[in-house]
Amino acid sequence: MKPCQTLFLSIAWVASASGASFIPSGSSNSRTSSCSTRSFLYLPDEAAAGKNNVSNGKANDETFLVNNGKMGRVSMVGSGPGDPDLLTIAAAKVIEDPDALIIADRLVSPEIIALCKGEVRTARKLPGCADKAQQEIYDWCREGLMDGKHVVRLKIGDPFVFGRGGEEVLEFRKMGVEPKVIPGVSAAFAAPLLGGIPVTHRGISNQVVMCTGYGRNGTSPDLIQYHKEQTVVFLMAVGRLRELCDNLCNLANYPRDTPVAVVEKAGCPEQRTVVGDLNTIADYCIRYDIKPPSTIVVGEVVDVLLNEGVGSMEERVQGLVDMAVPSSSDVVAASD
Template identity: 40%
Template sequence: MTSAAKVYLVGAGPGDPDLITLKAIKALQQAEVVLVDDLVNPALLAHCPQARIVPVGKRGGCKSTPQHFINRMLVALAEQGQQVVRLKGGDPFVFGRGGEEMLALRAANVPYEIIPGMTSGIAACASMEVPVTHRGLNHGVTFVTGHTQDGGPLPWQALVASNTTLVIYMGLQHLPEISRALIEAGMSADMPCMVVENGTRDDQRSVISSIQAMPYEAHREEIKSPAIIVVGEVVTLAKRTEQAPDWQHSLQSWLNQAHAA
């Protein structure tokens, strides 16, 4: 391994290419190989025209590159003397498996550096003018994945009791189960909820409703991944471009249709 060989675990930010850090851009400009996630905005690759680009996408419900293969590739490229950037959407340490890659590099004695990025759970909220924390409405924010590695249940009662804004990653496919679990754990069915698709990108879309009605509303609006689910009183501060619909009436119509079917 040459003295120049190094791996950079880089956060690309939430989607808007202007939200990447200057330090991340410098790493891309020096990279010889870039292993890039599906969620990374392709416009960011303009910062590394000299590099070999290796797609290693990981998307829920889609064919993905196994994590163990990515770990081995990072080590092998560094041992060949390459400067490598592992470019990951958002922040590498927020549901990005950056910790697993760091441990693999550490075990192989490969030099590495972590370059944080803005996570979509904060940026998508900010794009809708929703502060994840707001004095008088909550005392914190909790980031949680929408599903566990072993498929087991999340600690829903503890999450509800925390009285924090809940920002749920990778939960869109499980939205009906999440809605039901939160209500069964004691959350008010009228708790404000927001789902943001493609946060901070030009094609960003959002839906705002109650947690009870959100599965119906997100389905009706055909919201797709990647999307962030936000649950809490802070959602009431979101900017609105049109009059909010009557969520209770929408929910009752949905239930009536389901019962008739």
């Protein structure tokens, strides 16, 4: 038996065409776990067909106590890189539900949080406590579901692109619900664009690879080997940028002068772009105090628009740049 997941209550239930109904009997607060004081047992409709193994007064791990006879529902929503204008129409409609319980990632932008109409709880996934924060997210979702609420799991970028979206879907299934997933604009493609960097360009790059900076338990994922006509986009990696640059050179055979850009808070009013190469980018990011959420772009495409019209490659733009629109005429190099 798993605490907080398998809870028992003596009730009778009647299946009908409209779903399972709930008839309490016995003590309303009878339970086998001190984690909840809810008074109704939720039995999904499939129980009538014997799919939930409910028999002899026992229930499986997908059984929950709810307080109003109706299980809540979950929407998993991608909020994009940060600009509210980049929300999908479907996402905007969901977060404007005044009755929703919105459980947001820490890096969802304040501009998007300001659009939320319901109660908002923010997960504080800081270094060293990510697993604890993730468990808190599940506890909040479980609480909302037992209250019969519309739980909105609001995630940065796209839920299924290095966002634990698949893991959370599996966890919600254990709770007895199938979430509705609403895609978001991933920073893997939006951030380079907003920073004036095309991830592909004829004659420069004909392939794009997306990577995360952190594997399970804080490990470093394996790196794909260097190819001159290749762009690599790293998400969630700015915290170990120097280590990443060294590994690209030492383990993946990247030349030290390979161009690199870091786009911080893409699409937000505070967006900044820092450019350099594998030798210099880590120092630049320390100098300008670059923080998450940031997207790292590695490859020759970094120079395509930033250097066009500003001189030879020997005069490559480096350091902090300001690019209001992706056009070389708007580039202003820092005094480095």
